[in-house]
Amino acid sequence: MRFMMLMFPADQCNAAPDALPSAEAVEQMMRFNKSLQEAGVLLALDGLHPPSAGARVSIVDGKVRVVDGPFAEAKEVVGGYWIIDVGSRDEAIAWASRCPIGAGNTIEVRQVFEMTEFPPELRKAAEGFDDPRRPAAS
Amino acid sequence: MTATDIHRTIDAVWRIESARLIAGLARMVRDVGLAEELAQDALVTALERWPESGVPDNPGAWLMTTAKHRAIDLLRRKKLIERKHESLAYESESDAVDSKSELETMLDDDIGDDLLRLIFTACHPVLSAEARAALTLRLLGGLTTDEIARAFLVPEPTISQRIVRAKRTLAEKQIPFEVPRGEERDERLASVLEVIYLIFNEGYAATSGDDWIRPELCNEAMRVGRVLAGLAPQEPEVFGLLALMEIQASRLRARTTAAGEPILLPDQDRSLWDPLLIRRGLTALERAEKLGGARTPYALQAAIAACHARARTADATDWNRIAALYAELTQVLPSPVVELNRAVAVSMASGPAAGLALIDALSDEPLLRNYHLLPSVRGDLLSRLQRHAEARDEFERAASMARNVRERHFLQRRAAACADAMRSPD
CATH class of the missing domain: 1.10.10.10 (Winged helix-like DNA-binding domain superfamily/Winged helix DNA-binding domain)
Known part of the structure; x- marks a missing residue:
């Protein structure tokens, strides 16, 4: 079973656009990442720039609205994610529990949809999409 | 948390921690079996205590400390304490239940x-x-x-x-607990x-058995393979095997019908292939090749699997390259089963008659005498040559040899289709 662990760092909402995590935080996180890798469960991971360097795009009254970060109204913003392959939801939670998150930070554990979970009509609707992760045709 | 929740948490913690726990204990007691029993004892203690006390902040360290104490008790009882005294005293003093430093020690390279x-x-x-x-x-x-x-x-x-x-x-x-060196x-x-x-x-x-695939075993194997790849990052064959498993596993979801019947490669819905696993498999294959392992058995098989993974449709499959890779594979891994696979690839690249010639050379091969895939492949080639009666006989023979129920049904259906084709030639 594949899960995404989404990290919601509390201090990320108002972090400066060029803010970087401390060396100590990175070192701790790398140790956690390494433990995921050594256990053979880590499939992918990424960390994100702060939202103040990002933008939010929405449709308001039929028009595209773009709001530059930081987002004053946002209570939680994503700071990064891991994708892990584990035997159960409990195991995903156990891994998230081991992550060295500081006080106030949150990790959300969500199962990743697999194509086979979709009924045929939904799969049909997804047809023709060339997944970018697939290798280029040789 | 309810008691059930706690038990599920303990199961999950065990899945994550047990190998490291056993490995660390085996270094102490120099006996894998004993190490496993000690780890199990710690698990039982957790099952008794955690429903009362709650799950500790650092469950892995808790289990390790508990097991280490048991190990010391046990060694003492066995009067081995004299011999082990110094190292154990050191280990014991450095114990710090539920502390982050213990976890850090466990996460270091020694483990x-x-x-x-x-x-x-x-x-x-x-x-x-x-x-x-x-x-x-x-x-x-x-x-x-x-x-x-x-x-x-x-x-x-x-x-x-x-x-x-x-x-x-x-x-x-007295198998030593060590990583062998040299040859x-x-x-x-x-x-x-x-x-x-x-x-x-x-x-x-x-x-x-009744199920043709059991994905949990595939997942376990890949998991151990990934662990090994992390521990032996310079071994090309490890990455060759990992690549082979990940690319093959990318097709797991597409290989059976909802009812569990096998679906052959050309008939699979390729949109169900798992792109993440394909990508990871290709990366591992590249790594194996960079480490100089391109011509090793697992990497060659992975390269063959990669040919299929790269083909958007069955018709786009590069069968010439696959046949060439099989030819190389027969050099490094001479085996009638590999030769059988090569025959299939040749039949796809150069036609069923060319494949059949290779298959017929295998008919007296003692190792394939009870191998249902030999008559199964032969039946397939014969049916492609419109020799339906012979094809039916081969599929029936294959069905009688197959031990897996799903596969047997599949082969019986193919035999029946040949019989139909005999009655209504087109």
Whole structure:
């Protein structure tokens, strides 16, 4: 079973656009990442720039609205994610529990949809999409 | 948390921690079997205490500390304390229950070395292949004997016995808890890879039983393969095997109907292939090739699997390249089964008659006498040549030899289709 662990760092909402995590935080996180890798469960991971360097795009009254970060109204913003392959939801939670998150930070554990979970009509609707992760045709 | 929640949490913690726990303990007591029992004892203690006390902040460290105390008690009782005194005293003093520093110690490279020792020991050639597979799932995968028994479709006492005997053999033969060096390392690594691939294959194309694939075994094998790749990052064959497993596993969801019947490669819905696993497999294959392992058996098989993964449709498959890769594979891994696969590739690249000529050269091969895929492939080629009566006979023969129920049904249906084709030639 594949899960995404989404990290919601509390201090990320108002972090400066060029803010970087401390060396100590990175070192701790790398140790956690390494433990995921050594256990053979880590499939992918990424960390994100702060939202103040990002933008939010929405449709308001039929028009595209773009709001530059930081987002004053946002209570939680994503700071990064891991994708892990584990035997159960409990195991995903156990891994998230081991992550060295500081006080106030949150990790959300969500199962990743697999194509086979979709009924045929939904799969049909997804047809023709060339997944970018697939290798280029040789 | 309810008691059930706690138990589920403990199961999950065990899955994550057990291999490291056993590996660390085995370094202390120099006996894998004893290390496993100590780890189990710690698990039982957790099951007793955690429902009362709650799950500790650092469950892994808690289990390790508990098990270490047991180990010390046990060694003391066995009057081994004199010999072990110094090292154990040191280990004991450095214990700090529930502290982050303990976790950090566990996460350092030493545990990595211990894990590698554990893999090499569980896969020691002194044990039978079956015993190695069971022990690997038990020690590295953290599976219960019941789970292993269900995966291999044998009674639980059989697996239990197999593991007990394997542990006893390791102790009696005084197999050292170490990573072998030099030439021995290559041989032993081959044994490790063989076990991992055996576990994978038992999941990928189950030789017996009602289900043709058992994905949990594939996942276990890949997990151990990834662990090994992290511990032995310079071994090309490890990455070759990992690539092979990940690319093959990318097709798991597409290989059976909802009812569990097999779907052959050309008929699979390729949109169900898992792109993430394909990508990871290709990366691992590249790594194997960069490390100089392009011409090793697993990497060649991975390269063949990669040809399929790259083809958007069955018609786009580069069968010439696949046939060439099989020709190379027969050089490094001469085997009638590989030759049979080469015949299939040649039949796709150059037509069924060319494939049939290669197959017929295998008809007296003693190793294939009871191998249902020989008549199955021959039947397929004959039916493509419109020789339906002969094809039907071959499929019937194959069906009578297949031990897996799903596969047998599939072959019976193909025989029936040939019989239909005989009645209404088009």
